[in-house]
Amino acid sequence: MTAVRAILFVPELALVLAMPPMLMSVIAKTKAWFGGRVGPPWLQPYYDLHKLIQKHAVYSKTTTWVFRAGPIVSLAALLTAATLIPVLSNESLMGFSGDVILLAYLLALGRMFTVLAAMDTGSSFEGMGASREVTFGAMSEPALFLAFVVMAVATKSLQLSEMIGPGLLLEWRIAGPAMILVAGALFVVLLTETCRVPVDDPATHLELTMIHEVMVLDHSGPEFAFITYGIALKFTLLGSILIHAAIPHSQEIGLFGSTLRIAELGVLAVLVGVVESATARLRLNRIPMFLAGATVLSAIAVVLVLMRRTG
Amino acid sequence: MRTPVNGCDWLTVRQGERADIDSVPRVEPDAFAEHVAAARGRGERLAQLFGRRMPDGGVVLHAFVADDREGTMKVCRSELRRSDGRPLQYPSVTGRWPAAQAFEREIAEQYGVHPIGHPWLKPLRYHATDDGSPAPWGAFDPNKPIPGDYPFYRVDGDEVHEVAVGPVHAGIIEPGHFRFQCHGEEVLHLEIALGYQHRGAEPLLLHRNATRSAIVAETLAGDASVGHALAYCTALESLAGAAVGVRAHAIRGIALELERLANHVGDLGALCNDVAFLPGASFLGRLRGEFLNLTLEICGNRFGRNLLRPGGVLFDIPPEMADGLHSRLDRLQPEVVRVLDMMFEQSSVLARFEGTGVLSQEQSEEIGLVGPVARASGCMRDVRHDFPHGVFQFSHLPVATETTGDVYARAAVRWLEVQRSMEFLLELLGNLPSGRTFAAPGPLCPNAVAFGLSETWRGEAMHVAFTDDAGKLAFVKAKDPSLHNWFGLALALRGVPISDFPLCNKSFNLSYAGHDL
Numbered sequence: 166m167t168a169v170r171a172i173l174f175v176p177e178l179a180l181v182l183a184m185p186p187m188l189m190s191v192i193a194k195t196k197a198w199f200g201g202r203v204g205p206p207w208l209q210p211y212y213d214l215h216k217l218i219q220k221h222a223v224y225s226k227t228t229t230w231v232f233r234a235g236p237i238v239s240l241a242a243l244l245t246a247a248t249l250i251p252v253l254s255n256e257s258l259m260g261f262s263g264d265v266i267l268l269a270y271l272l273a274l275g276r277m278f279t280v281l282a283a284m285d286t287g288s289s290f291e292g293m294g295a296s297r298e299v300t301f302g303a304m305s306e307p308a309l310f311l312a313f314v315v316m317a318v319a320t321k322s323l324q325l326s327e328m329i330g331p332g333l334l335l336e337w338r339i340a341g342p343a344m345i346l347v348a349g350a351l352f353v354v355l356l357t358e359t360c361r362v363p364v365d366d367p368a369t370h371l372e373l374t375m376i377h378e379v380m381v382l383d384h385s386g387p388e389f390a391f392i393t394y395g396i397a398l399k400f401t402l403l404g405s406i407l408i409h410a411a412i413p414h415s416q417e418i419g420l421f422g423s424t425l426r427i428a429e430l431g432v433l434a435v436l437v438g439v440v441e442s443a444t445a446r447l448r449l450n451r452i453p454m455f456l457a458g459a460t461v462l463s464a465i466a467v468v469l470v471l472m473r474r475t476g
Numbered sequence: 477m478r479t480p481v482n483g484c485d486w487l488t489v490r491q492g493e494r495a496d497i498d499s500v501p502r503v504e505p506d507a508f509a510e511h512v513a514a515a516r517g518r519g520e521r522l523a524q525l526f527g528r529r530m531p532d533g534g535v536v537l538h539a540f541v542a543d544d545r546e547g548t549m550k551v552c553r554s555e556l557r558r559s560d561g562r563p564l565q566y567p568s569v570t571g572r573w574p575a576a577q578a579f580e581r582e583i584a585e586q587y588g589v590h591p592i593g594h595p596w597l598k599p600l601r602y603h604a605t606d607d608g609s610p611a612p613w614g615a616f617d618p619n620k621p622i623p624g625d626y627p628f629y630r631v632d633g634d635e636v637h638e639v640a641v642g643p644v645h646a647g648i649i650e651p652g653h654f655r656f657q658c659h660g661e662e663v664l665h666l667e668i669a670l671g672y673q674h675r676g677a678e679p680l681l682l683h684r685n686a687t688r689s690a691i692v693a694e695t696l697a698g699d700a701s702v703g704h705a706l707a708y709c710t711a712l713e714s715l716a717g718a719a720v721g722v723r724a725h726a727i728r729g730i731a732l733e734l735e736r737l738a739n740h741v742g743d744l745g746a747l748c749n750d751v752a753f754l755p756g757a758s759f760l761g762r763l764r765g766e767f768l769n770l771t772l773e774i775c776g777n778r779f780g781r782n783l784l785r786p787g788g789v790l791f792d793i794p795p796e797m798a799d800g801l802h803s804r805l806d807r808l809q810p811e812v813v814r815v816l817d818m819m820f821e822q823s824s825v826l827a828r829f830e831g832t833g834v835l836s837q838e839q840s841e842e843i844g845l846v847g848p849v850a851r852a853s854g855c856m857r858d859v860r861h862d863f864p865h866g867v868f869q870f871s872h873l874p875v876a877t878e879t880t881g882d883v884y885a886r887a888a889v890r891w892l893e894v895q896r897s898m899e900f901l902l903e904l905l906g907n908l909p910s911g912r913t914f915a916a917p918g919p920l921c922p923n924a925v926a927f928g929l930s931e932t933w934r935g936e937a938m939h940v941a942f943t944d945d946a947g948k949l950a951f952v953k954a955k956d957p958s959l960h961n962w963f964g965l966a967l968a969l970r971g972v973p974i975s976d977f978p979l980c981n982k983s984f985n986l987s988y989a990g991h992d993l
Binding site: 196199200201202289290292293296362363366368369370371372373374441442443444445446447448449450451 | 637638639640641646647660661748749750751752753754755757758759762822824825827828832973974975976977978979
């Protein structure tokens with residue numbers, strides 16, 4: 166990583182960090198269109214963040230520093246993860262062999278602190294949400310890890326930016342079916358990790374049915390802005406992993422590639438909006454099957470690529 | 477005037493008739509429970525059980541038992557008198573017939589009467605007794621925190637946890653407190669504590685000016701304004717012996733069915749919303765508004781307020797308006813059918829509805845459920861069919877039933893009722909009978925009792941009215957179907973994942989205000 170490269174990265178990183186709320190807007194507009202409504206203004210997520218930042222946070226007397234640390238650590242973990250994941254170009258700000266493990270544990274760290282903050286409130290609602298989050302998080306992790314295994318084997322690298330880089334172009338040519346399975350599994354992981362239908366319902370007001378939302382009920386003000394922004398950022402990052410794996414760009418594509426990536430993220434957001442509009446949410450006790458299905462997809466993909474390598 | 481049938485300890489009254497108060501057979505308090513519970517064995521249904529304070533400090537219990545097959549109501553009473561300073565008491569009906577549980581808790585709370593042997597004796601609405609005497613669970617203390625502050629069925633153990641919801645909820649709904657005894661995600665028991673909406677509405681129904689009372693009747697449960705107004709008007713008209721014109725009856729029927737349509741369609745949309753099925757929620761939400769607007773057209777109020785009054789209706793439907801309503805309904809019908817078809821064909825929606833919150837027919841009968849909830853469990857029970865009055869004497873609406881008793885069945889019953897109500901309205905609007913719409917009812921018959929029943933969209937609403945020697949209204953007892961059905965919701969939740977509670981709750985969609993009065 167040269168200094169020049171780092172400087173060039175500044176506008177790209179700024180764009181990556183500014184984009185997430187807009188993707189949430191795309192989902193909201195898609196859902197509104199399906200419902201025959203106009204939907205909120207395009208910039209509404211930004212207005213919301215602006216409003217929350219200006220507010221004061223309210224803390225319950227039963228909470229400790231863990232509660233305050235939760236949103237900050239979660240957002241920090243995601244921002245760190247953002248430096249490892251290529252979003253608009255084929256390169257990430259940082260990268261080293263094995264960073265994919267760091268990425269997985271950064272995501273886990275963020276989740277752990279959100280869960281601890283929820284448990285810290287002592288509310289039965291938040292405890293319920295925390296238990297659901299941990300259960301489903303643990304079930305989506307194998308799908309993500311096995312998908313990483315496929316790409317690591319395919320590209321012979323353990324650095325994320327290379328694993329989902331141009332090296333996959335060849336893999337799509339020789340092992341297309343395996344890559345399709347990986348893309349499917351990553352899509353399920355995306356829906357689960359970013360609390361979308363059919364796993365969670367980000368729009369519901371019913372605490373008893375919530376997973377993620379119920380964990381953050383007690384957060385307010387700037388900390389709630391961190392959480393809201395964090396979930397949008399997570400969508401952008403996991404979405405990027407998915408589209409980089411699904412549609413690898415060759416190295417020569419240049420600036421046009423970045424524009425294409427933005428469009429692809431937009432299409433992904435529309436797709437998520439379509440899924441949310443066209444299906445109802447799964448019953449809570451069916452979600453493990455849904456996630457097990459994603460793991461099975463990844464596992465089959467692993468078998469397919471390994472068979473190809475050995476046979 | 478009806479007199480008791482010889483050799484029978486029940487007085488049989490039909491809807492629209494009145495009875496002399498003294499003709500209601502008396503039963504000894506000690507024999508009352510057995511006498512009332514015997515009706516259960518005959519396949520009859522407990523429609524009302526209430527007490528009325530007498531000037532001498534005693535309380536008269538009245539039991540109204542419905543014979544749905546014959547379309548008759550059977551009445552008996554029992555007089556509890558104070559003796560040597562002991563609190564009023566009688567053997568409880570609930571032990572023999574669980575359907576009486578809410579009624580007896582109400583009697584205990586209102587008058588400090590002890591129903592001996594009631595298995596779940598606890599407050600119903602949290603208020604003091606009428607004479608300040610202590611209720612069986614102790615004197616009323618307004619300073620004590622209310623929610624769940626009484627002994628109720630609890631589950632203990634290291635792995636069991638309790639979730640408290642309400643009385644302030646996240647949505648725009650009424651207040652109520654729910655305590656879930658949970659093992660992980662599974663609900664072992666749900667305790668429902670209501671009473672936050674208690675306004676003391678029943679005494680307000682006694683206003684000398686019948687118009688004022690009708691306004692109160694309309695607000696007992698705001699989303700069933702027409703249904704309650706209809707039951708109230710029927711009771712008063714029966715007391716007055718007033719004949720209501722066929723045109724007024726027809727307009728009342730139209731308003732009642734429009735109310736049913738708006739609420740059923742709105743609730744089906746809300747069910748979609750609860751399972752995150754967006755198109756259903758959006759389209760049905762809009763269609764609910766369309767039906768409310770049809771009622772608005774008729775009387776200037778989307779909930780049908782000020783339309784029904786004892787003696788008829790205050791607003792006529794002129795021919796050009798009838799044509800307009802007919803053509804709008806004609807246009808709405810295929811739209812509603814299309815959206816509901818889409819909803820009921822969506823497998824992800826059905827996967828959430830089917831098998832969720834099951835109530836068996838046996839359970840339904842035992843706890844005396846009414847309305848679409850009872851019909852979803854296979855109970856043939858519909859006031860429009862069993863106690864036809866007014867326009868329903870002439871057009872017979874088939875009773876919509878399902879058998880599975882789950883959220884799906886409750887939704888499907890409403891879907892069927894939506895279709896049948898629309899057909900009924902199209903037919904009725906096409907040929908409205910002519911005649912007067914209002915004639916002030918004459919003076920009320922003194923010392924009489926009469927009742928009014930109506931099938932609101934939630935089920936059977938019942939108003940019982942008594943007059944005194946001077947022919948003035950002396951006592952009115954109102955019942956919303958929710959009083960029967962809240963217990964059903966608690967029962968349906970057993971063994972259901974707690975995340976499905978909102979869905980089950982919406983499939984019942986009971987009234988808090990109607991319960992709390």
